[in-house]
Amino acid sequence: MNAQEFQTWRTEAAQKLALRLAGREQAPLIDADVIQHTREVLVCLGGSCISCGGAHIADCFRDRISAHGLHANVRMVQVGCIGCCDLGVVVQIMPDEVLYRRVTEADVDRIVTTHLQDGDIVEDLLHQSEVGGHRYQRAADMPFFKHQVKIVLENSGIIDPENIDEYVARQGYDALATALLTKSPNDVLADIKASGLRGRGGGGFPAGLKWAMLADAPGNSKHVICNADEGDPGAFMDRAVLEGDPHRVLEGMMLAGYATGAAHGVIYVRAEYPLAIQRLQLAIDQAHARGLLGDQIFATEFCFDIEIRVGAGAFVCGEETALIASIEGKRGHPVPRPPYPTQSGLYREPSMINNVETFANVPPIVRNGSDWYRQYGTEKSPGTKVFALAGAINNSGLVELPMGTTLRQVVFDIGGGVPNGHAFKAAQTGGPSGGCIPAAHLDVPLEFDTLQELGSIMGSGGLIVLDDSSCMVDVARFFMEFCVEESCGKCPPCRVGTVQMLHMLKKICDGEAAPDQMERLEGLADVVSSASLCGLGITAPNPVLSTMRHFREEYLAHIRDHRCPAGVCPKLLTFTILEDRCTGCSLCARNCPVEVIHKFDDRKQYWIDTEPCIHCGNCFEVCRFEAVHKE
Amino acid sequence: MKKYQQMIESVSRSGATAAASEHSIFEELNVTIDHFDRSPLALIQILHRAQELFGYLRDDVVQYISRELRIPVSKVHGVIGFYGFFSRIPRGKHTITVCTGTACYVRGAVRLLRGIEKQLEIESGDTTTDGRYSLRCARCVGACGIAPVLVIDDDVHGDVASKRVKNLIRQYK
Numbered sequence: 001m002n003a004q005e006f007q008t009w010r011t012e013a014a015q016k017l018a019l020r021l022a023g024r025e026q027a028p029l030i031d032a033d034v035i036q037h038t039r040e041v042l043v044c045l046g047g048s049c050i051s052c053g054g055a056h057i058a059d060c061f062r063d064r065i066s067a068h069g070l071h072a073n074v075r076m077v078q079v080g081c082i083g084c085c086d087l088g089v090v091v092q093i094m095p096d097e098v099l100y101r102r103v104t105e106a107d108v109d110r111i112v113t114t115h116l117q118d119g120d121i122v123e124d125l126l127h128q129s130e131v132g133g134h135r136y137q138r139a140a141d142m143p144f145f146k147h148q149v150k151i152v153l154e155n156s157g158i159i160d161p162e163n164i165d166e167y168v169a170r171q172g173y174d175a176l177a178t179a180l181l182t183k184s185p186n187d188v189l190a191d192i193k194a195s196g197l198r199g200r201g202g203g204g205f206p207a208g209l210k211w212a213m214l215a216d217a218p219g220n221s222k223h224v225i226c227n228a229d230e231g232d233p234g235a236f237m238d239r240a241v242l243e244g245d246p247h248r249v250l251e252g253m254m255l256a257g258y259a260t261g262a263a264h265g266v267i268y269v270r271a272e273y274p275l276a277i278q279r280l281q282l283a284i285d286q287a288h289a290r291g292l293l294g295d296q297i298f299a300t301e302f303c304f305d306i307e308i309r310v311g312a313g314a315f316v317c318g319e320e321t322a323l324i325a326s327i328e329g330k331r332g333h334p335v336p337r338p339p340y341p342t343q344s345g346l347y348r349e350p351s352m353i354n355n356v357e358t359f360a361n362v363p364p365i366v367r368n369g370s371d372w373y374r375q376y377g378t379e380k381s382p383g384t385k386v387f388a389l390a391g392a393i394n395n396s397g398l399v400e401l402p403m404g405t406t407l408r409q410v411v412f413d414i415g416g417g418v419p420n421g422h423a424f425k426a427a428q429t430g431g432p433s434g435g436c437i438p439a440a441h442l443d444v445p446l447e448f449d450t451l452q453e454l455g456s457i458m459g460s461g462g463l464i465v466l467d468d469s470s471c472m473v474d475v476a477r478f479f480m481e482f483c484v485e486e487s488c489g490k491c492p493p494c495r496v497g498t499v500q501m502l503h504m505l506k507k508i509c510d511g512e513a514a515p516d517q518m519e520r521l522e523g524l525a526d527v528v529s530s531a532s533l534c535g536l537g538i539t540a541p542n543p544v545l546s547t548m549r550h551f552r553e554e555y556l557a558h559i560r561d562h563r564c565p566a567g568v569c570p571k572l573l574t575f576t577i578l579e580d581r582c583t584g585c586s587l588c589a590r591n592c593p594v595e596v597i598h599k600f601d602d603r604k605q606y607w608i609d610t611e612p613c614i615h616c617g618n619c620f621e622v623c624r625f626e627a628v629h630k631e
Numbered sequence: 632m633k634k635y636q637q638m639i640e641s642v643s644r645s646g647a648t649a650a651a652s653e654h655s656i657f658e659e660l661n662v663t664i665d666h667f668d669r670s671p672l673a674l675i676q677i678l679h680r681a682q683e684l685f686g687y688l689r690d691d692v693v694q695y696i697s698r699e700l701r702i703p704v705s706k707v708h709g710v711i712g713f714y715g716f717f718s719r720i721p722r723g724k725h726t727i728t729v730c731t732g733t734a735c736y737v738r739g740a741v742r743l744l745r746g747i748e749k750q751l752e753i754e755s756g757d758t759t760t761d762g763r764y765s766l767r768c769a770r771c772v773g774a775c776g777i778a779p780v781l782v783i784d785d786d787v788h789g790d791v792a793s794k795r796v797k798n799l800i801r802q803y804k
Contacts, residue, residue: 236774
């Protein structure tokens, strides 16, 4: 494909997407008559919507549209994640931009007849605000979307990820064409450096610096590797990008290849994401068919090819050197650095690893320039960050926000606060390598450096909200358990240290800790983080240290008073039966593994003999009358 | 290059492939081995394919791969043991996966898991004696917006309250 052909393709593709682009910047002109009479039904097929039956809803729409004879003017399009994952299945009607949520099979016919046929809105399927019950017609009006700035996710939920034309219509491969035809590799490198883009995988290492290291490395055979092994529990933004806009990642990798002199790309994607693997492979095939991958791209000297490698479920493989070992078919053991991958990486040749979101930022930067990019975010952390909002929060899902947005805005303005009348307790960022931010720091701007100061890290962007029903010692124990299982076992500080730390945390949870347990835990944490070989061990103590720092009282309550204030740690709870609620159904007694629940001799109610009770909580779980009380 | 698509399809067809002859399954494995030019660097990709074709990594299959790729069988087992995705024991007809990622944990995944363990009378990692269900935990399936999440075979079920689980599992016979 040459520049001329690309231009023609682009114009035609944009025309086909005109309906969805109406009213947006650089939208092709479109007849008012067409806007009046044609409609597109975008059905979200992101991970959450698929599990709510999205594929079936899409079929239903196709079916009903033709059954009502509307197929000439109405088209159903399957799109990637729209973002509001708790509202699935989400359907958006274009160009009206009306968003329907929790659409079921029964609703499809109503939408088709009422909206698509008669042009009226189906009120009860619109999203309703938690407070006041206001119904939002357009997605853009919902608080969840209103504050977002979409750069990485600009196409997700708008285009069909399986159709390369739709990506091209949204200025896809524009950056690549401009770079190859009008810029030198150094220009592209300079763009990335000037943009201040920092690696979105966790550490925040400046991408431009890393690219320059690969560009400067000697040798003709170099590799660009995309880390799509999104292993942090609670993080799903890379998945959305891969499934919703796969070409963006390919284009980012190609630009990196051009800037650094690499001709080979590998995407290392986790096996838990079969749909992402499938869509990436399709995208690679399509790019090949169009001549965008392979030899002499845009009739220049630049050649580039990309292959997929599927991981096999090991968290440590997110670490650079372990990831390389895994691509080479070996156990994912990290090796000491230096040499850095940019010196000796994949097949012992210079390699550079960036995360999915980092690559996804590249095309818009090259297309619009670094000044444009720097208008978003902060001085030290420019651009946006995609957060996966989950846990005890009303609106969960994917949000893309300028760096520096405060935690309070994220949790309350966008996330809609904590549900079921509970209070916000902490936000966990950075997964097992990160930490917890307490309510006192709700006004912290979210960017790489500020989070680090609080003892957490940005991580890949998982943001899990904890309410007052969560015990922070238990949360620390949960993450330590994770690190114990995922430690690769190569270096003793991590292999042995994490097990010992877990042991200590369990003792605290069980109320059996010695008075000086916290000091000993801190001492060991220091050893583990300073003596471990790779990032996994170095950051493993973070969740413990950050909870000890911000929730010291809660630790002390466990150790000193043998009390779990949140009512989570079972060994520290006392179970009693509230006599006025007990109906004498005997369910608790039958489920008690140690048979310590007895019936009163003179009445139908039951009582618990607390002395031999093992605090398993079975009685609390099974009681249908909320008669079992724990404290 | 429709390999990964086939891979995904083959997982859902696993019941049907079991009936096909051993020989043709090895033939299918050979296609993948040849596709990667018998390179030891592709070991993990080939193990993925083998597990899909055979359901689990049987000793004779592992030995076959070891011979074909010229990697010592000890090293192949080293790789298999390292990665959580590979299994050396047969799985049940249906695999039930409880996500124990942070979001699911916060929303009661442990309670969910305990309930299923009690219902099926097995522990996480085991298979029921009738070979119908295998139970395992996943780190995070990336569907945190609808936590807690339960995956049965390829179907993801979100917002699973403990009470609904029994009936949900019974639908898979």
